[in-house]
Amino acid sequence: MWNCKHCKVDVSRHNAHPAIDSLGIYFVCPGCFERNPLTGSKRGGVRLQQAAASEALSLNRPFLRSDGDLFFSQTIQNKRLQVQVTRECLDRVFGSDGSVSQDSEVLRVNLNHIVGIATQKQRDGSRSPIKVLCADFGLI
Ligand SMILES: [Zn+2]
DSSP: OEEOTTTOOEEOTTTSOOEEETTEEEEEOTTTOOEEEOOOOTTTOOOOOOOOOOGGGOSSOOOEEETTEEEEEEEETTEEEEEEEOHHHHHHTTOOOSOHHHHHHHHHHHHHHHHHHHHHHHHTTOOSSEEEOGGGGTOO
16 A cells, blocks of 8 residues: 555555656556655565567467477467467478477467468367468468
8 A cells, every 4th residue: 555645645556556767666646646756665676577568479489399390379369279380381381490499480480470371270160279281381
């Protein structure tokens, strides 16, 4: 619980979100809209957490590999799904040499394309894990 230095009203932390600008950390009183400076407490100090980036913008998507295939999770149509990119697809379509670093690079560069295909397949009735394979890129 904080107390506004201007109007003396008690302010719940849930009603006043701390913010930071060039002058420091503060909260704005929801009653009088005045600025109240904050400092870090001795115990634990100030912990700031970075906002989660939009999934589509995430450059380094965590993934796992199983039998050469690459799996990662993706939210499609509000559902958390696994997307599986086959080894053959990684090699033939994207030219990966099979190393983790190249697979990672393939995923980073082609994420939107791969997710687009998975989204289409999900619409067409595919279930998780949604397989992305050579045929999806016109290779047989
Ligand atoms: Zn106030």
